[in-house]
Amino acid sequence: MNVKEKRVELIELFYDLIYVYAISRLTLLIEEPVRGIIPMAGFLRYIIICFVIL
Numbered sequence: 001m002n003v004k005e006k007r008v009e010l011i012e013l014f015y016d017l018i019y020v021y022a023i024s025r026l027t028l029l030i031e032e033p034v035r036g037i038i039p040m041a042g043f044l045r046y047i048i049i050c051f052v053i054l
Contacts, residue, residue, distance in 0.1 A: 022053050 029046045030038050 019053070026050065026053065 026046065026049050029042050029049070033039075
């Protein structure tokens with residue numbers, strides 16, 4: 001079985017970095033609930049951004 005090595009290009013690494021940053025910022029939207037409840041506006045924003053990112 002021949003396995004070819006494929007080098008990772010800088011643009012791929014940059015894209016991965018941007019993706020990880022976007023996910024980390026996204027989790028801040030629902031990380032701290034107000035009085036134990038996630039506000040509806042924050043939750044809807046979270047859902048919309050999830051669809052955009054993923």
